[in-house]
Amino acid sequence: MKARNVSLAIAALTTSVATTLLSGNALAQSTRDQISIVGSSTVYPFATVVAERFGQTTKFKTPKIESTGSGGGMKLFCNGVGVEHPDITNSSRRIKKGEYDNCQANGVTDIIEVLIGFDGITLANSVESDQIELTTKDIFLALAKEVPNPNGEEGLIDNPYEKWSDVNPELPELDIEVIGPPPTSGTRDAFVELAMEGGCKKIESIAALADTDKDTFKEVCHTIREDGVFIEAGENDNLIVQKLEANPDALGIFGFSFLEQNSDLVQPSYIDGFEPTFESISDGSYPVSRPLYFYAKKAHIGVIPGIEEYLLEFSSEGAWGEEGYLADKGMIPLDEETRTTSAASIAKFETLVLE
Amino acid sequence: MSAQDKRDTTELVQSSLQRRYAREKRFRFFGLAAITASLTFLAVLLITITLRGLPAFKQTFIQLDITLDAKTLGTDENPDTDALRKANYNGTIKNSLLALFPDVKKRADKKRLYKLVSNGAQYDLQRKVMADPSLIGETFTIWLPVGDDTNGYIQGNIDTTLPEKKRRFKDNQVQWVETLKENNQIERRFNYTFFERGDSREPEMAGIKGSLFGSMLTLTVTLLLSFPVAVATAIYLEEFAPKNRWTDIIEVNINNLAAVPSIVFGLLGLAIFINFFNLPRSAPIVGGLVLSLMTLPTIIISARAALKSVPPSIRDAALGVGASKLQVVFHHVLPLAMPGILTGTIIGMAQALGETAPLLMIGMVAFIVDVPTSLTDPATVLPVQIYQWADLPEKGFVEKTSAAIMVLLAFLIMMNAVAVYLRRKFERKW
Incomplete structure (x- = not known):
């Protein structure tokens, strides 16, 4: 009796599996009534706020937002036009020429580009220590793998600096110890490009390379030392904040919104004379900030319900304005003029042309 | 053997005896030390997670008198559904806060005052009004969730001894909250939101229902697919298949599959189910398919071991009659092997429940607000939800993360307990 039951149960399960498999094809996507968004994990915390609002205040479903990274998102986005492909991709950098060409080749010809705001990248330490005033040159000298020989001889040597005061006598006599994200992270890319390269350009012997030997210039400016002074802490910015709290002598690299949320634990360092604030990042005087974009497929407007309304919600003053809810979440707004002109071009669905 | 030799042997044994005892003692000590160390780590982990997560099960509410006048809402007297959805509920909340503290005049102070109430509270109000539009024009008392910082202050997470500049929660906010507390307009209640809603970007509005349902749907698919297929495979290989080179190759391959990193199954799932079969991204059906690929080898191996452990005499006796x-x-x-097979299955399922890596490839690592109801709805799963919350800047998500870990651990412990129970109940000894 018991054995019969068991075999019956197995038979029933197998049938259910068979039906699941057979119906599999019927589940294939033919329509979609929900916006599908992919892309940067930096834009994710902002895009999700807009998506949630959009879902609550309109008749459309809340968009689905995957955090795939800027490059991964662009790849998915450029795969083609149709319901199985995402409608929008977020990016913490501008679309590259190669990506644009790939898009064109796959039939994604009309792309609407939207610059939504800026994200500041901050260097910070625990509130228990003193605030530090750095220049991008100090940052480069402290963190690059190879630096010009400090005794004035020509050529580059492995980074010899151990204390901040070795780099610049005005800095405190503390061991250089910087906790930051790994190379897979967009924050790291932006930090290297803006802070390190920015400092690199201030050193004449290397800056001269920029014109003559671009590859070497990039390699020297973009390579972070690997002797344990720069500690890779994973992609989680909260973790970096916790590590700074535990180690007051260290500096950490993370996004501006984390600085805002943890102002009781960490304080930003000045870079080139400016503290990261809404104003200094917005007007460009704070040197380490990056633009945030999203790209939408024009061909999907009218096919997937709600895209047009989503674009309008994102570009409304209540969202991306100076008093908007995105600023509350730590995004640095564009200046008023740019906002007005781009909102107008978004409303007209003007598409991007990259030469 | 002479008497001399005999004494030598005894001496030899006796002299080594102490060393042998010492060795045993040492071994026992190391074993004990290993267990103590692992138990300590486990205890530290569980205690920190529980301490951090417990506050998340309570939520702070603020009592407000809301006047829903059509002018503030920006609607007419009899608005349609669309207008009701878009109406400016935030405005009415702001008005009621200003009515409580009429002295607040400066713009910056007003902004701080508004932050006492959650950004998501307007949607609570919206739901209420949409369910009963006759409320428009009325004044009523309602309890609304407070904002993240306020909640943190009430829970004692904010150190008010710090200088004001370094705090997110400012002096006047502290004052307002203390006044409200004295008037009994602030209350801590059980956090139903956490179990009743999907994801949100406001920590006080975020819930695990969406990811919990996603996990359940995904695991159902995994169970329905992997269990019968794995048991059938195990029975065939163990009881019917001839022993030859082919079955050997299959066996080696199954054992290898069990050791393949799970992300590889995600890539496979992306290539086959999404790109080839055109199944939707982020759907529990695809998640279930991928996870069943991952759990199949685990179940097959344990099912074969269970079948093997049934003594041949049982088979002989049955064949004999x-x-x-x-x-x-x-x-x-x-039937005799079933307890072993079930244990293997439950452990395989528990593994699948905690998996995130393969789901990344098929789009289940996503922000999804709506609770999934079918196998093709976009969904995410519990461990992914934990991972995503851990990455967000808002402080309120720290406790939400730990609370979600507690829920996930509770499920894992439950599943393992069922496995232990089944084994105890049906176990046979020969």
């Missing part, structure tokens, strides 16, 4: 091979397997061997 005239049962067919199929009857032997299904009437006698399989």
Whole structure:
């Protein structure tokens, strides 16, 4: 009796599996009534706020937002036009020429580009220590793998600096110890490009390379030392904040919104004379900030319900304005003029042309 | 053997005896130390997670008198559904806060005052009004969730001894909250939101229902697919298949599959189910398919071990009284092996429950607000939800993360307990 039951149960399960498999094809996507968004994990915390609002205040479903990274998102986005492909991709950098060409080749010809705001990248330490005033040159000298020989001889040597005061006598006599994200992270890319390269350009012997030997210039400016002074802490910015709290002598690299949320634990360092604030990042005087974009497929407007309304919600003053809810979440707004002109071009669905 | 030799042996044994005892003692000590160390780590982990997560099960509410006048809402007297959805509920909340503290005049102070109430509170109000539009024009009292910082202050997470500049929660906010507390307009309640809603970007509005349902749907698919297929494979390989090179190759391959990193199954799922079969991204059906690929080898291996441990005498006896091979397997061997198979299955499922890496590739690592109801709805799963919350800047998500870990651990412990129970109940000793 018991054995019969068991075999019956197995038979029933197998049938259910068979039906699941057979119906599999019927589940294939033919329509979609929900916006599908992919892309940067930096834009994710902002895009999700807009998506949630959009879902609550309109008749459309809340968009689905995957955090795939800027490059991964662009790849998915450029795969083609149709319901199985995402409608929008977020990016913490501008679309590259190669990506644009790939898009064109796959039939994604009309792309609407939207610059939504800026994200500041901050260097910070625990509130228990003193605030530090750095220049991008100090940052480069402290963190690059190879630096010009400090005794004035020509050529580059492995980074010899151990204390901040070795780099610049005005800095405190503390061991250089910087906790930051790994190379897979967009924050790291932006930090290297803006802070390190920015400092690199201030050193004449290397800056001269920029014109003559671009590859070497990039390699020297973009390579972070690997002797344990720069500690890779994973992609989680909260973790970096916790590590700074535990180690007051260290500096950490993370996004501006984390600085805002943890102002009781960490304080930003000045870079080139400016503290990261809404104003200094917005007007460009704070040197380490990056633009945030999203790209939408024009061909999907009218096919997937709600895209047009989503674009309008994102570009409304209540969202991306100076008093908007995105600023509350730590995004640095564009200046008023740019906002007005781009909102107008978004409303007209003007598409991007990259030469 | 002479007497001399005999004494030598005894001496030899006796002299080594102490060393041998010492060795045993040392071994025991190391074993004990290993267990103590692992238990300490486990205890530290569980205690920190529980301490951090517990506050998340309570939520702070603020009592407000809301006047829903059509002018503030920006609607007419009898608005349609669309207008009701878009109406400016935030405005009415702001008005009611200003009515409580009429002295607040400066713009910056007003902004701080508004932050006492959650950004998501307007949607609570919206739901209420949409369910009963006759409320428009009325004044009523309502309890609304407070904002993240306020909640943190009430829970004692904000150190008010710090200088004001370094705090997110400012002096006047502290004052307002203390006044409200004295008037009994602030209350801590059980956090139903956490179990009743999907994801949100406001920590006080975020819930695990969406990811919990996603996990359940995904695991159902995984169970329905992997269990029968794995058991059938195990029975065939163990009871029917001839022993030759082909079955050897299959066996080696199954054992290898069990050791393949799970992300590889995600890539496979992306290539086959999404790109080839055109199944939707982020759907529990695809998640279930991928996870069943991952759990299949685990179940097959444990099912084969369970079948192997049924003594041959059972088979011989059944064959002896005239049962067919199929009857032997299904009437006698399989029922006896079932506890072992079930244990293996539950452990495989528990593994699948905690998996995130393969789901990344098929789009289940996503922000999804709506609770999934079918196998093709976009969904995410519990461990992914934990991972995403851990990455967000808002402080309120720290406790939400730990609370979600507690829920996930509770499920894992439950599943393992069922496995232990089944083994105890059906175990046979020969």
